Amino acid sequence: MKSGFVSIIGRPNVGKSTLLNSILGKRVAITSNKPQTTRNMIQGIYNEADTQIVFVDTPGIHKPQNKLGKVLNKQAYFTINDVDIVIMVVDISEKVGAGDKFVIDILKNIDKPVFLVINKIDKLPREEILKKIDEYTKLYDFDEIVPVSARKKDNIERLVSVIKKYLPDNIKYFDSNTITSSSDSFIISEYVREKILDLTEEEVPHAVTCITENIAEENGILNISVLIVVDRENLKKIIIGKNGNMIKEIGIRARKEIENYFNKKVYLDLFVKVIPKWRDREKFLNMIGYKDFLNK
Numbered sequence: 001m002k003s004g005f006v007s008i009i010g011r012p013n014v015g016k017s018t019l020l021n022s023i024l025g026k027r028v029a030i031t032s033n034k035p036q037t038t039r040n041m042i043q044g045i046y047n048e049a050d051t052q053i054v055f056v057d058t059p060g061i062h063k064p065q066n067k068l069g070k071v072l073n074k075q076a077y078f079t080i081n082d083v084d085i086v087i088m089v090v091d092i093s094e095k096v097g098a099g100d101k102f103v104i105d106i107l108k109n110i111d112k113p114v115f116l117v118i119n120k121i122d123k124l125p126r127e128e129i130l131k132k133i134d135e136y137t138k139l140y141d142f143d144e145i146v147p148v149s150a151r152k153k154d155n156i157e158r159l160v161s162v163i164k165k166y167l168p169d170n171i172k173y174f175d176s177n178t179i180t181s182s183s184d185s186f187i188i189s190e191y192v193r194e195k196i197l198d199l200t201e202e203e204v205p206h207a208v209t210c211i212t213e214n215i216a217e218e219n220g221i222l223n224i225s226v227l228i229v230v231d232r233e234n235l236k237k238i239i240i241g242k243n244g245n246m247i248k249e250i251g252i253r254a255r256k257e258i259e260n261y262f263n264k265k266v267y268l269d270l271f272v273k274v275i276p277k278w279r280d281r282e283k284f285l286n287m288i289g290y291k292d293f294l295n296k
Contacts (some may be wrong), residue, residue: 003052004167007080010089011099015119019089019150020044020057023160027261028180028187029057043181045174051164052172056083080110084168087115092147093123096135104140113166116142117159122149184262185212191257192226192270195250200238208235222262225269226254236272247272 008016017029024044046053080086088107090100107114116136121129129147136142144162148155180187189210196208214225228247230236240247247270255268 001050001052001170001172002164002167003054003169003171003173004084005054005056005082006085006087006163007056007058007083008087008089009058009080009103011103014089014091014094015150016089017057019117019119019148019156020055022150022153022156023055024179026179027257028182029190045178045180046160047174047176047178051167052174052176053160053163053167054173080106083112085113085115085163085166086110087117088142089117089119090132090136091120092118092129092132093120096132096139100136101139107140113143114140115144115146115159115162116140118145118147119150121147121154122152184215187261188212188215188224188258189226191261192228192250192254194257195253196228196239198253199246199250208239217264221265221267222258223267223269224258225271228270228272229275230272231275233274236274239272 008020010016020029021027021044023046028044044055044057046055086107088103090096116133118129118132118136124132133145133147137145143166146155146159146162148159150156174181182190189212192210193208196210209229211227211229212224213227214223216223228239230239238246239250241249251268251270254270255266258266258268
């Protein structure tokens with residue numbers, strides 16, 4: 001048995017969560033084209049008969065513009081220091097920018113194997129891919145470089161085989177049937193939050209959180225209720241939508257994801273509650289999981 005912990009890092013929107021989902025063959029991390037979608041460290045467990053790899057998907061590392069950004073960065077930094085292998089994911093369709101160099105500067109202070117995973121190779125011809133690889137190798141001496149398309153699952157098997165060579169442990173940390181350390185409640189609430197991200201405008205995502213309040217199975221059907229918490233009345237109106245159309249669509253899309261995850265029929269109830277930060281600040285911050293968020 002070979003095992004180890006692998007941190008997936010990179011700037012926002014490079015496809016870290018999509019990569020994790022592709023490796024596992026199941027959606028344990030939500031994805032979105034909006035920055036800072038991942039707000040928690042999510043562990044995904046890859047199992048084979050003689051191998052267990054514990055992946056940690058992290059919030060995108062970036063130069064923080066606010067206190068939420070600082071909290072997310074702290075989470076990502078923590079995983080770098082506490083894993084066996086670090087995978088830096090970059091988007092090959094984007095120029096090598098300040099955000100990538102910011103991440104590389106952090107990597108220069110660690111002493112462990114660092115892989116470069118160049119994602120979205122389906123977007124560029126081979127010649128351009130080779131040019132990008134050359135650019136990155138001039139910035140950092142990566143132990144391994146693996147081009148992939150996480151969305152199309154191209155070259156994912158090779159990435160896993162390369163990781164196996166560097167696994168240092170011989171301990172089985174999780175049961176073979178465990179695919180994530182996240183609770184069912186967390187997975188459900190994240191699916192709902194993902195659909196809110198997909199369907200609403202920029203002002204909503206970072207002012208919303210979702211809490212699974214109840215999961216009960218009856219006659220093979222999961223009855224689930226999820227509370228959507230916002231901090232302003234106008235955001236509640238946006239999420240509910242005209243004649244309730246928005247929250248209905250959020251529910252339809254989230255229910256499909258939950259049914260696919262659990263392989264069961266689902267009845268999903270969504271509720272929206274306003275908790276103004278200026279009235280019940282501590283309760284709101286505890287709910288969204290960031291006590292330091294917006295503290296003066």
